[in-house]
Amino acid sequence: MLNQLRRGAGNWLAKILMGLLVVSFVIWGVADAFRGMGMSTVATVGGTEVPLTRFQRDYARAMQALSQNVGGPVSPADAAAYGLPQQVLSQIVTETVMNNTVDALGVGVTDEELLRQIQADPNFKGADGKFDPNRMRAILAANDLAEADYVNAIRGLSERRQIMEGLFSGITAPEIMLKALYTYGNEQRTVRYIDVPPQAAGKIAEPTDADLKTYFDAHKAEFSAPEYRSFQVATLDPVTLAASTPVSEEDVKADYERNAAKYGTPERRNVQQIPFPDRTSADVALAKLSAGNPLSDILAERKLSPADIDLGLVAKTGLIDPKVADAAFSAAPNQPIVVDGRFGPVIVIVTEIKPGETKPLAEVEGDIKRQMAEDLARRNLLNIYDQVEDALSGGQSLKEIADKFHLAFVEVGSVSLNGLSPQGDAVNVPGGQPVLAAAFQADSGSDSDAVKLASGGYAWVDLTQTTPARDRTLDEVKADVASAWKAEKTQAALTAKAAEIAEAVRKGQSLDDAAKALDVDVMTTAPFKRSGPVPGLSAGAIAAAFRSAKGSVATAASATGGQSVIVVSDVYDPDFDPTLPDSVTLADQAGQSVGNALLSEYVSSLEASEGIKINQAAVTQVVAPGQGS
Template sequence: MLEALRRGAQTRVAKLLFGLLVLSFGIWGVHDVFRGWGRGAVAHVGNTAISDEEFRRAYQNELDRVSQQARQRITAEQGRAFGLDKQVLAQLISGAAVEAHGEQLGLALSDQTLVEGIQSDPDFQIDGKFSKGNFDALLRQIGMTERGFLNLRRKDELRAAIIRSFVTGQTVPKPLFDIMHAYNDEKRVIEWIKIDPDAITVAEASDEKLKELYDKDQAKYMTPEYRKVQVLTLSVDDLKKHVTITDEDITKSYEATKDTYNKPEERRIQQIAFKDKATAEAALKDLRDGKKSFGDVAKEAGAKDTDVDLGLVTKKSLIDPKIADVAFSLEKDKYSDVVEGRFATVILRVTQIDPGIDRTLADVKDQVRDKLATEKARSELQNKHDEIEDNRIAGKTLTEIAESSKLTFKEIPATDATGLSPEGKPVLETPDLRKIVTRAFAPDSSTDDSAIELSDGGYAWVNVLSNEAPKQKPFDAVKDQVKDNYIVSERHRLLEELAKKLVERVDAGEPMSALEAAAKNKVEKTDPLTRKTIPQSISEAVVAQAFALPKGKAGHGPSPDQTTAVVFRVADVIAAPEASLTETDQLMRQLNAELANQTLTEYTEALKKRLGTTVNAAEMNAALGLSEE
């Protein structure tokens, strides 16, 4: 509904502004459709209020948007943890500030102007003419009167007018353009050499040295904290085991939905459309006489390949029933007679036929039974959840509940915070393992009895029985680990020392080729690079340093695989060439957008300070469903 509302309420100017400003100035979210509804206001900007219903709707809209981007459902609680509630409120406050300023400026639009704007809006037109039906359908969908929609449109138009005055009136200063172009398009050539890890030798550490390192950093060599945990899970699969499905149920469901179990016949259909029947008849004669190919006829008819090939389709997917009947009765690779369809006169050809499959009840009986059992289990899931919660409140243990409810239950002798046993194996085979152990290791795990929502729609309850504090691992048990850590640390230190010495030699005037013996590798040279060009052979850190150093100077950084060090020298600095027209337009658009965002942010912050902004935290919490506590 909100998407439809936005489409109806925004002008073309507003849409362009949205694309320009959305990165940092989100005032185009949920509009003031619901202002005045609900219990009160979560915030005021001057005399302009933001209702709790408006905030709640805007927050839900943002959750939907983030969920779509993340490709998983973001709950309201997770959204608050990410700070989305504060972000949404800040956006609504910015929008309210602009609206309040417009009222102070005395800006107004007449109803006649608004009506003319709506009538000329392509979103409400069919074949270039205003469609009252489309407009009324939108009003019914969002539950608004024409007067309410006009008021909404008026606010958007006024906001757009104010913002447009900033955007259209600004220009990018030439010095700023020149600096940014020079920064973006300057190029550098880098000479570099990768130090062979064998160029340094790590001395063998004595047992005394290793013991010294162990004593110095004993925190590295501790067992993790382990907790003994009980886990009760409620899933659809659990409930399905206790659902009874009769043969009568299966037969009735199959008869009602048998088409869903069948695979319809599919055909790859080609079609050429003609302006009239006579032209089509002449083309068909040429095809059947072998004078022309199907492709030749299509080309003469002005059809593209994408126009001709309808793809692999079912009969039901073809809009014109007359064409569908002919196409699905035609032999493969044969030309149809001329078909005068509902929308065009055509010749058809079928190039591929995938036969359909009709599945009997016997074929899909188990599938139907599983489907019905799943549906019944899902409908029973919440009731079972509530039953378990009631038993928990009554003081029953998870073990007792599991026995009486016949649900999945497991007592885990020891798990660490990552869900691994002391043997290093996962303690549960479930995609929700991390979520379950997070509850087990939460600070309030001993008192939090609420269920965990699982990814399959089920629930889990966790009870921590005991915990085992981290213990110091004896030196003999981790001696090899200490040795490995020593080798890694010492190798890094020696490589760093060698790289610094090689940089000093280059800065003292030696050519890069003089380093090859010490580095046990060959010097290589890059093509001219920009700041954004990162070759696979050297790391981003090296490129960043190279653009910070003057020509002829050297530096060092990590190799892309982090296994060794790279020493480099800035061989050449190539100033940015004069910007082309395309480059100029692209950079101007970027700088204009950034300046607009900065200007509008400063503008709204000044408005909020001048008008006065107050937030009702209690009302905001109530809108989010949080208690006063």
């Protein structure tokens, strides 16, 4: 599980900058449970108390997000090993410290600016691209957020950002740091290598009963039977709901007429625009054009070419200046007019008009009906969600509720956490991993929280049976144990053979002669970076190549599961050019990382001056219920 949790840090730059990019503040264990702190308070920061309910809410959300990221439920032990309690509590304490600083410095944000930020959130935009308050309320409700709480959170974030950006934005990383990072990420190696074939391991004798018992006893956990669970799932899906949501022909027609511009192309005009230093010059030029003087004469006087004045075939919205746009789209073709534009007077000439086109209702009716049904379904979905929750609280069974509200209902038989049946077959779980994770977090006989689905819908899980994990006997898995024993012995023999070949090459034998003795080919890679991947080489072989100097010999697991012997034939060190796009991007990332590191130091100093107390007993009550003292 912890390996899954760490996979997101695999990028080379992420590994180098991890300590800088993540602003983490070491506050866990600052103090034990303080006697004067009640169990309703999880921490105090200066004179500010942090309620336990805040930590409970944020920790539950963090656990759910982590479970979704790793594709399965995360146990309290795994979450603790990953440091999730510390991360959540650190974030809460950091916010509180910064909020205290905001209050002390008198930083604020106007209601107008706050409204602008909220309305600019792309998540809250409707089908027309504008802010949709109903969509905002639906999203907040789906995420268990009260509107007032959300507004306060955005206000606090905006105020904290003012301090952080004022102090730390625009910081640049030292050039020596950029050079080191650039070299690490862009140096290249070329290697020649051979894969030691399986037959080089020689004949592996069949294991004795004693061998099997010894191996089984040492690896018993690998052959154990996992926990299996059976459960019921009821799903409320917006797409399914939309299919049964009626939309009248009148409503479709009204939407079409109201949004006709969406269902076609606007009128476009080919526009020419000649700028002038003042209105008098523009009027004189217009008089010349009206008198029949050619346009080329006017352009020659203004030292302009036809390309300089051509704005192309544009829609009205494609013109930056509203006054020019209004004039151009009301002017007759080839009739020049003077416009006092935003940047000075101009002569506008329309040379071509392409009328707009609107698709007939019959052509777009299906799309309109489907979109309207989905919008109605999303609104109805939250109403049904509330009714389902009320029915669950009232004691009705999940099957009864599914029948009453026409929810999809499935009974899932025995399935393990990795989605397999006891026979090893994949089990189709409605809603996928999030629902499976919820089933393995549920307690028998108690209601579980609704699971948010990727489709925007919800699923409810009712656990019906749990088959505990158990150790299998050797007789049950004897064939698997024998196979694993032979695989281990084969790998050990291949590792020894690869080490033997590598040593011979170091002492002067050519890699070609070693390959000939094994009846394999010598492969040569193209130059590659440490970020890989490299066809034919495993990640271990790539890492070994970058640990080795030119001419060095190394061994590593092969891409096919055996062993490779590699010789580093060339090393290429890059020249650092700060003007290249990659260098500029690296400088931006590194500068942000340095700024984050300084921010971390700043907040740490604020924490030290404020004074932080952690109620360890209250924390334990949340992250490991039943284990508190």
